[in-house]
Amino acid sequence: MQTSTAPVIDTIRRELGDIAALDATQARTMPPVFYTSADFLELEKEELFRKEWICLGHTGEIPNPGDYFTTELVDEQLIVSRAADGAVHVLSNVCRHRGNLVAEGKGNRRSFVCGYHAWTYDLDGSLKTAPLMSKVKGFDKKKCSLPQLRSEVWSNFIFVNLDGQAAPLAPQLSKLDAILRNYHNEERNLLFTDEGVWATNWKNLTENFMEGYHLFATHPKTLQPMTPTQLCKKVPGEERWTAYRSYYDPAFPPRGPFHKDMTEDEQRNTVLFNIFPSFVVAVAANYTLYLCLRPAGADKVAIRWGVAGFKTDPEDAEVVRYVQLCKDFNEEDREKLETLQRAQNTRYFHSGPLAPDDLEGTIWDFLQYMARRFC
Numbered sequence: 001m002q003t004s005t006a007p008v009i010d011t012i013r014r015e016l017g018d019i020a021a022l023d024a025t026q027a028r029t030m031p032p033v034f035y036t037s038a039d040f041l042e043l044e045k046e047e048l049f050r051k052e053w054i055c056l057g058h059t060g061e062i063p064n065p066g067d068y069f070t071t072e073l074v075d076e077q078l079i080v081s082r083a084a085d086g087a088v089h090v091l092s093n094v095c096r097h098r099g100n101l102v103a104e105g106k107g108n109r110r111s112f113v114c115g116y117h118a119w120t121y122d123l124d125g126s127l128k129t130a131p132l133m134s135k136v137k138g139f140d141k142k143k144c145s146l147p148q149l150r151s152e153v154w155s156n157f158i159f160v161n162l163d164g165q166a167a168p169l170a171p172q173l174s175k176l177d178a179i180l181r182n183y184h185n186e187e188r189n190l191l192f193t194d195e196g197v198w199a200t201n202w203k204n205l206t207e208n209f210m211e212g213y214h215l216f217a218t219h220p221k222t223l224q225p226m227t228p229t230q231l232c233k234k235v236p237g238e239e240r241w242t243a244y245r246s247y248y249d250p251a252f253p254p255r256g257p258f259h260k261d262m263t264e265d266e267q268r269n270t271v272l273f274n275i276f277p278s279f280v281v282a283v284a285a286n287y288t289l290y291l292c293l294r295p296a297g298a299d300k301v302a303i304r305w306g307v308a309g310f311k312t313d314p315e316d317a318e319v320v321r322y323v324q325l326c327k328d329f330n331e332e333d334r335e336k337l338e339t340l341q342r343a344q345n346t347r348y349f350h351s352g353p354l355a356p357d358d359l360e361g362t363i364w365d366f367l368q369y370m371a372r373r374f375c
């Protein structure tokens with residue numbers, strides 16, 4: 001274990017070490033400083049967000065050649081593009097001339113033109129033209145491509161690994177693939193996307209999305225009537241992910257139309273999973289809701305989220321209703337998570353017991369993952 005100059009980081013490492021030594025029957029939370037420390041966030045940026053696979057968005061955001069969107073991850077400016085051959089690329093959005101942003105927002109382009117001196121890049125990042133540069137001795141266009149960062153597409157989700165050193169993602173998800181197979185997430189069309197920033201630590205939202213304990217109290221009218229807390233069932237996770245199934249109240253109308261491959265059991269539950277560290281997804285019988293989370297400060301999380309489904313028309317009344325439901329329960333979560341963040345600035349609370357495995361075992365898996373990364 002490394003020691004650090006920031007005492008708070010040593011405290012957090014020690015606490016994670018203690019948690020790693022406990023078994024699941026003794027599951028408990030981390031102290032509030034885990035969620036409030038700016039020093040620890042800097043370490044998370046280096047150790048997690050630069051080294052792990054981080055989901056940036058959905059392939060349905062860039063369905064056609066030339067489509068792109070820009071995003072930011074731990075201060076790195078990125079372009080996610082689809083090239084003429086259909087390949088998805090994640091590029092550094094920093095011009096190789098004097099370092100301005102090359103693209104902003106989202107849209108469709110035949111090439112990316114830096115607005116400062118009009119250097120022009122292909123959709124895969126290679127430099128096509130650099131005005132008036134031909135007289136510069138030794139200037140070599142081939143050496144001035146936008147860096148292509150390592151990326152992987154899994155089940156329509158686009159991941160980046162900034163430091164390029166992570167083991168390939170897909171093989172680490174093969175058991176999760178088997179669980180999700182009949183739900184056919186890869187056949188679902190992107191129907192809605194949005195972005196937001198909540199005043200809470202990224203781990204608060206990750207943990208909240210992944211536990212069914214709060215459904216009855218936080219979502220009494222939205223989620224509890226459909227997926228009651230009492231029917232949540234933990235799924236054994238692996239190094240890279242954790243999951244649980246949220247079963248539907250038998251009194252609630254069936255959530256079809258179902259894919260023909262789905263078993264009766266699968267028609268009655270949603271699989272919620274967290275690909276560590278910060279990608280959370282709920283694959284329901286009919287719709288997929290996902291949240292790509294990036295830290296925007298110790299007490300702020302940037303969210304890029306969306307809904308996919310077997311329907312194709314985003315204006316379809318049922319799709320609109322489902323998206324509205326997601327917005328409603330997201331708002332309920334936001335309220336709780338923003339008061340949680342304020343409460344976490346305390347010296348009078350250290351750690352609390354976690355609820356049983358089916359309800360908060362996913363948080364325990366997440367904390368064990370954090371212990372593996374930091375101890």
Ligand code: FES
Nearest residue numbers: 095097098114117
């Ligand atoms: S900084 Fe981009 S062309 Fe000069």
Ligand SMILES: [Fe+2]
Nearest residue numbers: 208218219333
């Ligand atoms: Fe919630």
